[in-house]
Amino acid sequence: MLKDVKQLIDIGINLAHDSFDADRDHVIARAASVGVTQMIVTGSSGASTRAAIELSRERAGSLFATAGVHPHHATDLDEALVAELQTLAQEPQVVAVGECGLDYFRDFSPREKQRQAFHRQLELATKVGKPVFLHQRDAHEDFLAILREHWPRLKNGVAHCFTGNGAELAAYLDLGLSIGITGWICDERRGSHLLPLMKEIPAERLMLETDAPYLLPRDLKPKPESRRNEPAYLPHIAQVVARARGESVAQLADSTTATARAFFSLTH
Numbered sequence: 001m002l003k004d005v006k007q008l009i010d011i012g013i014n015l016a017h018d019s020f021d022a023d024r025d026h027v028i029a030r031a032a033s034v035g036v037t038q039m040i041v042t043g044s045s046g047a048s049t050r051a052a053i054e055l056s057r058e059r060a061g062s063l064f065a066t067a068g069v070h071p072h073h074a075t076d077l078d079e080a081l082v083a084e085l086q087t088l089a090q091e092p093q094v095v096a097v098g099e100c101g102l103d104y105f106r107d108f109s110p111r112e113k114q115r116q117a118f119h120r121q122l123e124l125a126t127k128v129g130k131p132v133f134l135h136q137r138d139a140h141e142d143f144l145a146i147l148r149e150h151w152p153r154l155k156n157g158v159a160h161c162f163t164g165n166g167a168e169l170a171a172y173l174d175l176g177l178s179i180g181i182t183g184w185i186c187d188e189r190r191g192s193h194l195l196p197l198m199k200e201i202p203a204e205r206l207m208l209e210t211d212a213p214y215l216l217p218r219d220l221k222p223k224p225e226s227r228r229n230e231p232a233y234l235p236h237i238a239q240v241v242a243r244a245r246g247e248s249v250a251q252l253a254d255s256t257t258a259t260a261r262a263f264f265s266l267t268h
């Protein structure tokens with residue numbers, strides 16, 4: 001465990017992913033042993049939302065869930081799933097609606113479908129009075145326009161896995177969004193532009209996440225044998241972000257933990 005770090009919260013972990021099926025308990029224990037004692041399990045489809053809620057029921061107080069449909073799966077969001085999501089989103093373990101948003105990089109669902117699904121989930125978040133966990137890739141303009149429409153009625157929102165430029169960051173902060181930073185920032189090929197932006201984010205709007213099993217930090221030493229990312233690597237991301245902000249990792253851990261607790265209304 002890093003010196004003087006009391007706790008870190010991983011606000012984005014796809015813990016229901018099947019790559020964790022064989023050793024999920026060990027993954028959770030390894031994370032806890034380095035101070036990552038609370039995590040927000042991402043729901044990104046009907047099935048993964050149900051699984052995330054189940055996991056957070058089994059480990060109440062340590063795990064919490066989001067309820068939503070990723071833009072990749074936007075075509076799955078029919079009326080039946082909207083109705084089910086509305087019920088699931090009201091579960092006490094569910095602390096946000098999402099992940100939802102727009103992904104024009106992969107375009108796995110048609111863009112019009114993505115925009116519809118995004119609107120529906122922002123309406124849902126308004127209805128249940130919970131914040132939104134947001135995904136955006138290569139869709140900044142449309143994403144911001146849709147979000148602006150709903151923002152006055154939304155409780156709050158976090159741009160998860162922020163990878164954008166300074167202008168995009170400024171637009172998000174102007175709107176009032178919080179920002180989630182992943183190990184993308186550890187990638188010297190495509191993430192180093194994020195380093196100088198870290199100082200621009202107010203402490204009360206900055207949170208940390210692994211997005212595991214995706215986005216294994218590229219600069220881990222020694223290099224892990226597996227390509228699978230884990231919440232136990234969150235302290236590494238915290239170190240990189242703290243250095244970029246010119247603060248101690250203990251200070252960053254305290255502020256990001258307090259921010260996550262307030263954002264997701266964690267009472268444990």
Ligand SMILES: [Zn+2]
Pocket residue numbers: 099134135136160161
């Ligand atoms: Zn995402």
